[in-house]
Amino acid sequence: MIKARVVVTLKNGVLDPQGKAIEGALGSLGFSGVGGVRQGKVFDLVIEHDDKAKAEADLKDMCEKLLANTVIENYTIALS
Amino acid sequence: MIKARVVVTLKNGVLDPQGKAIEGALGSLGFSGVGGVRQGKVFDLVIEHDDKAKAEADLKDMCEKLLANTVIENYTIALS
Numbered sequence: 001m002i003k004a005r006v007v008v009t010l011k012n013g014v015l016d017p018q019g020k021a022i023e024g025a026l027g028s029l030g031f032s033g034v035g036g037v038r039q040g041k042v043f044d045l046v047i048e049h050d051d052k053a054k055a056e057a058d059l060k061d062m063c064e065k066l067l068a069n070t071v072i073e074n075y076t077i078a079l080s
Numbered sequence: 081m082i083k084a085r086v087v088v089t090l091k092n093g094v095l096d097p098q099g100k101a102i103e104g105a106l107g108s109l110g111f112s113g114v115g116g117v118r119q120g121k122v123f124d125l126v127i128e129h130d131d132k133a134k135a136e137a138d139l140k141d142m143c144e145k146l147l148a149n150t151v152i153e154n155y156t157i158a159l160s
Contacts, residue, residue, distance in 0.1 A: 007087075007122055009122065009124065022123070022146070022147070025146055026142055026146060029142075029145055029146060031138060031141070031142055033127060033128040033129055034125055034126070034127060034128070034138075034142075035125070035126045036124070036125065036126035037123060037124070037125050037126075038123070038124040038125075039122070039123055040121070040122040040123075040124070041119060041120070041121065041122065042087055042089065042119070042121065042122045043099075043102070043117060043118070043119055044089065044116070044117070044118040044120070045114055045115075045116065045117050045118075046114070046115045046116035046117075047113060047114060048113040048114070048115055049113055058111060058114075062106055062109075062111055065109055066102070066105055066106060066109060067102070
């Protein structure tokens with residue numbers, strides 16, 4: 001069994017209205033000096049076999065097909 | 081300037097319908113042997129000073145007040 005974490009974040013230059021909204025909210029809560037807030041997604045998955053190479057390849061495929069919109073998002077895969 | 085990453089995930093035992101939906105979609109896309117899909121949020125922030133201890137304390141406060149619903153979510157903070 002392999003545990004995997006996929007982190008999907010917006011590519012640089014892509015506008016992040018959610019991040020901007022959070023930045024504004026943090027400011028109004030009194031947190032000064034906080035900038036560049038960007039929000040992304042994280043997926044924790046369990047791969048039910050022990051072949052790390054196959055898991056990595058499958059996860060890349062899952063990202064390309066479902067977990068990430070590769071036009072505007074980057075993804076990273078970490079196995080543990 | 082300090083870069084920070086906050087990862088917010090659901091606590092164990094909290095139902096994750098989104099994760100279940102993704103698990104189902106991965107199955108219908110032909111990815112077998114994938115279980116326990118859990119989705120969370122990741123926030124990348126820039127703290128505009130260099131005091132790591134203060135940044136850590138502020139980030140914890142931001143999580144408690146805004147970024148995480150601490151009733152059902154856990155959060156981790158990583159500074160770089």
